[in-house]
Amino acid sequence: MSPKEQKPDASPPRWLDKLVERFCAPHLVEEVMGDLHERYHLRVRRFGQAKARKQYWREVLAYARPHIFKRRPSPYPKPIFTDMLRNYFKIAFRNLLSKKFYSAINILGLSIGMTCCMLIFLYVNHELSYDKFHSKADRIYRLVTDIKTPTETIKISITSAPMGAYLKKDFPEVEEVARMYHRSVLLQRDEHQYQEDQTLFADASFFDVFDFLVLRGNVRTALVDPFSVVITEDAAKKYFGEENPIGQSLRMEGSFDLTVTAVVRNVPSNSQVEFDFLISMSTLLEKLDPDRKEEWGNFGFYTFLLLPELTNPEALEDKFPAFMERHISGMREDEMYYSLFLEPLRRVYLYTGRGGPVTGSLSNIYFFSIIAAFILLIACINFMNLATARAAERAKEVGIRKVNGALKRQLTIQFLSESILLSLFAFVLASIFTELLLPAFNELSGKIIDESIFYEHNYLLLLFLLALGVGILAGIYPAFVLSGFQPVSVLKGRFSTSSRGLVLRKALVVVQFAISIMLIAGTVTVYTQLNYMRSQELGFTKEQMLVINFRRDDKVMRQMEAIKNSLKSHPRVLSAAASSSTPGQSNSGAFTNIENPDGEMQASNIHLYSVDFDFLEQYQIEVVAGRSFSRDFPTDSTQAMIINEAAAASYGYASPEEAVGKRFSQWGREGQIIGVIKDFHIRSLQQQIQPLTIRIATNDFKLISLHIEAKDIPSTLAALERQWSALVPHRPFDYFFLDEAFDQQYRNETRFGKLFICFGGLAIFIACLGLLGLISYTVVQRMKEIGIRKVLGASESSIIRLLTKDFLKLVIIAFLIATPIAWYVLREWLADFAYRIEIGAGVFLLAGLGALLIALATVSWQSIRAALANPVDSLKDE
DSSP: OOGSSSSSOOOOOOHHHHHHHHHSSSGGHHHHHHHHHHHHHHHHHHHHHHHHHHHHHHHHHHHHHHHHTOSSOOSSHHHHHHHHHHHHHHHHHHHHHHHHHHHHHHHHHHHHHHHHHHHHHHHHHHHHHHTTTTTTTTGEEEEEEEEOOSEEEEEOOOOOOOHHHHHHHHHHTOOEEEEEEEEEEEEEEEEEEESSSSEEEEEETHHHHHOOOOEOOHHHHHHHHEEEEEEHHHHHHHHHTTTTTTTEEETTTEEEEEEEEEEEEEOOOTTOOOOOOEHHHHHIIIIGGGGGGTTTOOEEEEEEEETTTOOHHHHHTTTTHHHHHHTTTTTOOOOOEEEEEEEEEHHHHHHOSSSOOOOOHHHHHHHHHHHHHHHHHHHHHHHHHHHTTTTTHHHHHHHHHHHTTTHHHHHHHHHHHHHHHHHHHHHHHHHHHHHHHHHHHHHHHHHHSSSOGGOOHHHHHHHHHHHHHHHHHHHHHHHHHHOOHHHHHHHHTTTOOHHOOOOOOHHHHHHHHHHHHHHHHHHHHHHHHHHHHHEEEEEEEETTTTEEEETTTTHHTHHHHHHHHHTTSTTEEEEEEEEEEEEESSOOOOEEEEEETOOOOOEEEEEEEEEEEEEHTTTOEEEEOOOOOOTTTTHHHHHEEEHHHHHHTTTTTTTHHHHOOOEETTTTTTEEEEEEOOOOOOOTTTSSSOOOOEEEEEGGGGEEEEEOSTHHHHHHHHHHHHHHHHOOOTTTTOOHHHHHHHHGGGGHHHHHHHHHHHHHHHHHHHHHHHHHHHHHHHHHHHHHHHHHHTTOOOOOHHHHHHHHHHHHHHHHHHHHHHHHHHHHHHHHHHTTTSOOOOHHHHHHHHHHHHHHHHHHHHHHHHHHHHHHHHHHHHHTTT
């Protein structure tokens, strides 16, 4: 039967009609059923009964589904509740648009504040995350040494080779030991050769202790055999390109072939163990320097212990004295005593006082965290000040709403929604600012903190929660104040802002400027201290000193005089000298016996420079007693030593002259002290000048210092490089300028100073934004008063004084509060520097004057506009 031949009165299933009757309002059942049935009969005629029933079924379910799956009813009818929320945000948005200037100030201040907080959070989180990516980090400990001499105790972060090896043998509490020895090596493949500084010799157990992601090879066996090397992915690309490096070789120091056994992912930026190449420890201790395996007094190894779970490290430490007595009692010499201790890996980066390959600063983390809190507080204060200052303007709005039945709770939600909406706008801007500023922040901090906040959803969620919290925190007080107005007083025109609100606003302004003064004082102190360290007299000449590092190459040392004379022949080279170290560079310590005033040989561990006859003269180091080294005295190269004033004082000599002629013995050499030099800084000004010994030792050189002329340095370098390549073809021209290298010691402090100045400046800018908004609103509120005063003869200067004096008083109060707090904090920061500036009253007077000028500049702009305004414009409606 065709569709047209079917009965037109065919009815839909009755059970479907019952669904309509069940979920439809009684008075609408007839109307709804009529519409559904009419469409059903129309479809039957056109498409047939089967299709009509199928469509009828869909229509009934579409109608019934929302009622079948409805949720628990809201206390408000759903349409009303939805409309109420929509209305809240609509009104909030309109209020923000109606006051564009104040909204812009709040949004800009909040967005800058959130951006600073997010960047600081990323920095702090990165600093606190060092070495936490190792799965066994809570069981890894660094073995460190105290060297006790008759005069001092030297705390170092390194050990000798046998200490870790014998601990593993003697104590079942030690699950595994991983030793590392840093050494710069020359690597070559084909015609390409590079001096690789990030090279470690490591035990085969290295990957049993530490977790580094393996890309190729088997790291469990990669460091077992001598002349095996594990490389990072960047090193693999550098030497092998897209080739598979496994099984290929690299030439080391032109003498040995290293076989690549594994490739690992690049070392994370939050690791204190840094390397590009890991060479098997057996290469060093079995092939290159086998004597070091049993040399208990030859330090230079970083040793890490992996302890089993639930092992008490303190109990293990208590066994170390007996262990040392058992192994070195017969080898002890020169009254040197060694004590071993354990440092948890997770605390090494921030908490150790012994140093290491990479260390951080806990005080920097505290400083930046405090600055983040300050910035956020200032941004919140801005919002609260402007919101409460606008209370009078919105009082009538509140009164009308209350007369029309609005509850206090509803008004509170209304005003909080405005605050949250504003904060969410700031959140969007802060996310964009943070993403855009992250590369510059990474460069400023000197490390890859993060590449993008959008890669980490947790960071965006954190920033969103921060924005939500700031919106609630900043808006909750104004919301309660505004929602608490009495409608009768407001609508009769008897409303005025309370004295409590005025006092609160003034208190918040005082807090803002107290923070600003502290930050200005901190910025001045940090800048002055860094400048002081750079400009301090160091006791030697470092300008125009070009230093070539040849890494103790035997071939170079054998031809040292010929190479020096050849380089000196260049017309722009003024002088040349060879040495084991230069100021600011690492130098070895030597166990030394020197005759004290009582005639006894006194042992100590003292810094040692091995130099040639030209070193002291080239660096213009002054001899204050005795004489300098001279080729006229043949014994100077075998039996003479020069010490500095600090060394003479450490042995009890009242004057440098008394130390001249005293006996010494050091590393198999014996003789007399021939001179005492004036103290010079061998380290940065963060450290006291240490005792130093200097002697002639031609077999210990690794540096050639060239004093060159200042003009046309690029061409001089190019000529010297060509000359070096002809003299030493097997080694690259590896050089640095001494002044730049010495200043590198201050790179962490310099970065801290730059970050502090940037964040401090942004905090002050946010405070100025808030003050600008507050004075602008104050001027608007007092326009009629200003107009009346001008009509009565007040001058523009008197109007400006009227508007500015109150704010300037608040700055003075803030100065009195901030000065003692800033003095205490800055004194603690400067305590980390051995040579530091004195914090005088001038720093705080300068900070107070700066805050005063900033406040004056911010306030004066609006004050002058108000003073110059025509009084007719403000009084014409009276």
